[in-house]
Amino acid sequence: MIEVKQLTKEFSIAKDKKLTVLKDINLVIEDRDIFGIIGMSGAGKSTFIRCLNLLEKPTKGSILIDGVDITRKRGRQLLILRKQIGMIFQNFNLLMQKNVSRNIAFGLEITKARYFKIPGMSGREYEELGYFKKRSLKKKEIERRVDELLKLVDLEDKKYEYPSKLSGGQRQRVAIARALATYPSILLCDEATSALDSRTTESILKLLKKINEETGVTIVMITHEMNVVQKICNKVAVLDKSEIVASGYTKEVFGDTSSEIVAQLLGGEEA
Structure with missing residues (x-):
């Protein structure tokens, strides 16, 4: 289980001036979830996923994996913990x-x-x-x-x-x-299908679903492709202006017609 508590990430952009990219994020991702993180450009999606494996160190807050706060780990302990977290990227790397x-x-x-x-x-x-x-x-x-x-x-x-x-x-x-x-027990996907055509995207999603079912790995995906979230993610969180504005089961979040940001995302605007 991943528990994110009051996570805040700030970047210094000038003397005595900071940019808040994530603000007081609270989120629980259960074992075996395929969890989507969506939002408009600049919402903080990429920073969030990089905080999960400490490629970006949070300014405040904690990230617990199976009850262990990884933000408190350093050196060899952190390296050992990172082996539990795999990551795939848009451009393959x-x-x-x-x-x-x-x-x-x-x-x-x-x-x-x-x-x-x-x-x-x-x-x-x-x-x-x-x-x-x-x-x-x-x-x-x-x-x-x-x-x-x-x-x-x-x-x-x-x-x-x-x-x-x-x-x-x-x-x-x-x-x-x-x-x-x-x-790893966790697989992070940073826009993993964005560089692929629709047919190839479909095959990769089937593969990720198969891996989730056969190995039990928890998958966290950030994406701007709403069809990807709808096809594979059982749960989703929506980031807007550095904060989570909606989270829960995918069908319930996407079915909330009162949410303006969800309506914009489903309407095909750039995420």
Whole structure:
């Protein structure tokens, strides 16, 4: 569960002058939710999602993941917590000089062997292994995990291809697999379908829904595409002028005809 309490984010724009991008945000995102964050341009959507993994440090407030306030964590503790949070982006952010397999494996490769978790082996058993044995097991586990994820995102035949040879939808599938490599409990999606055509968007949404159902990962999506929210999100929050003005089950929020901002968003205005 993600609990956001009185979250405020300010940026200094001049001497003694600040810009408030998020103001007193309170929100609960339950385990296994596919939760949409929507709003007009400048509402604070991107800043909000970057606060969830502390790419942006909140000015005030707290963010609790399974009861742990991540805003109080530093150094190694924060790095360990961040492994629970995967993220995918609008422009994929793949490493163009690495093939599909190496892109997916990247997060696992940079994890130090002493922090590597081998399924079925206790922490004590792993710590008692010698350095080279740990290295060998890590390599085997990375290969196994990459193959597992390639199957999940239906790219088994693209394992050794490079991103330049892939379509936009295939690149996003690689990005999704990479984000899932470290077994996160939360997946953040920053306009994950905005660069894709409608048919490819549909396939990516089906994939995200499948991942949510099969792995139980909680998905938080920011998007300006109302059809995306309506198709995949069970809950939604509406940001307007740095504050949450509506939140709840998607059908209920979108069915509130008295909300001017919801009417504007559903009317197709730029979000």
